[in-house]
Amino acid sequence: MTMSAVPVAVDHAAGKSRIELKNVSRGFGEEWAREEVVQNLTFEIKPGDLTCIVGPSGCGKSTIVNLVAGYDAPESGEILLNGQRITGPGKDRMVVFQETALMPWQTTFDNVVFGPRLRGEGARADVDREAHRLLEKVGLGDFKKKFPSQLSGGMQRRAELARALINKPLLLIMDEPFRGLDAMSRPLMQEFFLRLFEENRRTNLFVTSEIEEAIFLADRLVILSNRPAQVRAIIEIPLPRPRQFHMMNSPEVFEIKRQALEILHDEAMKSFGGTINVGARHAGGAEARP
Numbered sequence: 533m534t535m536s537a538v539p540v541a542v543d544h545a546a547g548k549s550r551i552e553l554k555n556v557s558r559g560f561g562e563e564w565a566r567e568e569v570v571q572n573l574t575f576e577i578k579p580g581d582l583t584c585i586v587g588p589s590g591c592g593k594s595t596i597v598n599l600v601a602g603y604d605a606p607e608s609g610e611i612l613l614n615g616q617r618i619t620g621p622g623k624d625r626m627v628v629f630q631e632t633a634l635m636p637w638q639t640t641f642d643n644v645v646f647g648p649r650l651r652g653e654g655a656r657a658d659v660d661r662e663a664h665r666l667l668e669k670v671g672l673g674d675f676k677k678k679f680p681s682q683l684s685g686g687m688q689r690r691a692e693l694a695r696a697l698i699n700k701p702l703l704l705i706m707d708e709p710f711r712g713l714d715a716m717s718r719p720l721m722q723e724f725f726l727r728l729f730e731e732n733r734r735t736n737l738f739v740t741s742e743i744e745e746a747i748f749l750a751d752r753l754v755i756l757s758n759r760p761a762q763v764r765a766i767i768e769i770p771l772p773r774p775r776q777f778h779m780m781n782s783p784e785v786f787e788i789k790r791q792a793l794e795i796l797h798d799e800a801m802k803s804f805g806g807t808i809n810v811g812a813r814h815a816g817g818a819e820a821r822p
């Protein structure tokens with residue numbers, strides 16, 4: 533899968549936004565059965581960075597996505613976008629989920645133009661032109677009139693990307709977007725998405741449970757604890773861009789993977805009430821490709 537050489541539209545929003553989570557906490561349930569899910573979470577997403585959140589299953593990653601997207605609100609603490617408190621959803625933050633959110637009764641093209649048309653934004657011809665450009669860009673130029681059910685899993689994710697990008701969001705939020713793709717499609721999508729990101733460095737919050745995917749994509753990893761989610765470690769990824777798969781074979785990647793797996797394993801074991809140190813073994817046995 534190669535990315536088509538469609539010109540980059542001027543997008544002044546890309547790469548200029550900073551997100552700050554300050555002592556964010558969120559729990560659920562009545563007092564007698566209360567569950568703290570996110571607790572005093574503090575970290576920053578720098579402008580133009582791809583920040584990956586990694587954490588044990590069920591630790592609260594999607595809860596964080598909902599808070600940053602504004603679908604939910606913190607009980608205490610605050611989330612700032614370029615210094616402004618986030619108080620609800622907005623088209624400045626677009627989310628791509630693991631399940632397809634494409635409307636099955638609309639063509640790929642109509643799905644992409646849906647948001648701007650609904651809001652009555654821009655001249656219709658301009659919106660249509662941008663949708664055509666984005667669909668070419670994500671390699672779906674020949675699939676504009678197809679319905680979502682006629683697209684493969686990877687194509688659906690690319691259509692979702694186009695649907696998010698037409699809004700020129702300040703922040704693109706991706707919640708395990710490649711989960712469920714087959715073993716062939718997933719690395720292709722990772723590479724495809726990287727090229728898209730590296731073109732204009734739109735600030736990105738990416739959630740994944742795959743450590744190799746996180747290292748391959750990210751500028752920094754935010755590693756979370758077991759529930760309630762707190763920051764256990766922040767690891768900078770020193771790999772140059774554009775990223776290539778062969779970079780994943782370097783000793784420094786091996787060391788990052790070992791550190792991250794050790795922390796994740798420790799955290800995951802807390803829910804089982806024990807610890808066994810297998811982080812290093814996992815890192816050694818992992819495939820070279822994410």
Ligand SMILES: Nc1ncnc2c1ncn2[C@@H]1O[C@H](COP(=O)(O)OP(=O)(O)OP(=O)(O)O)[C@@H](O)[C@H]1O
Nearest residue numbers: 560561569587588589590591592593594595596741
């Ligand atoms: N609206 C809600 N009401 C009650 N409990 C909730 C709500 N949203 C999330 N939770 C609880 O918060 C916890 C964390 O869920 P969340 O989906 O954020 O974790 P996750 O890390 O994304 O999980 P996974 O790795 O399985 O995708 C779960 O125990 C879930 O039941």
